[in-house]
Amino acid sequence: MQDRARATRKVLLESAAHLFVERGYAGTSVNDISDHSGKTSGAIYFHYSSKEKLALAVAREQFATWPQLAAPYAAPGIPPLEKLVVLSFGVARSLSEDVVARAGARLWAERRGIEAAVPTPFDGWALAATRLLAQARAQGELAADVKPSAAAVPLVCAFFGLCTLTDDLPGGRGWGEQFDQWWLLTLKSLQAKPDAAGLLARARARIPVRP
DSSP states (O other): OOOHHHHHHHHHHHHHHHHHHHHTTTOOOEEEEEEEETOOOHHHHHHHSSSSHHHHHHHHHHTTTHHHHHGSSSSSSSHHHHHHHHHHHHHHHHHHOOOOHHHHHHHHHHHGGGOOOOOSSSHHHHHHHHHHHHHHHHOOOOOOTTOHHHHHHHHHHHHHHHHGGGGGGGTTTOOOHHHHHOOOOOHHHHHHHHHHHHHHHHHHHHOOOOO
């Protein structure tokens, strides 16, 4: 029974995520999720009790993947700024290709219309960025006027904004190209000895290739 319940919750969560991405929170009803998932509305209320609880489950599922994305870049041997760039591409890929991650981002953007506190992605991201920037400072990678804790939050906000707006930007370029251009501009301000193109190329070579 537990396996069946977990499978049902997974189907409901993924169906809700698809609809939240396509229609937004306000445009998605419990009946819509029922039709999309093939499960009854009674099953939805049994597992999640309300649309708000299901939306929160989608958002938490997105943020639950953050440690998995960050873990490979905690190991020593990779320069901190390079780690930061590679990690950002992992997060951007997730927000571009993973429907639950996309839904979580949209739910956060629509949080004022949800009668529950939607978890924010920024705390964990800003902490990771601060740590990597501090390491870059210790290793002489960071420009003298860049303070890690002060730079981390605007860096993360700009990153998240680009992630959420990429589909609507002019020019029809994919998210990878958009992030290349963003990092080329950003690294010029962050690096003690600017070599944005070189660092970006090295970081790109570390990104795992998808099958």
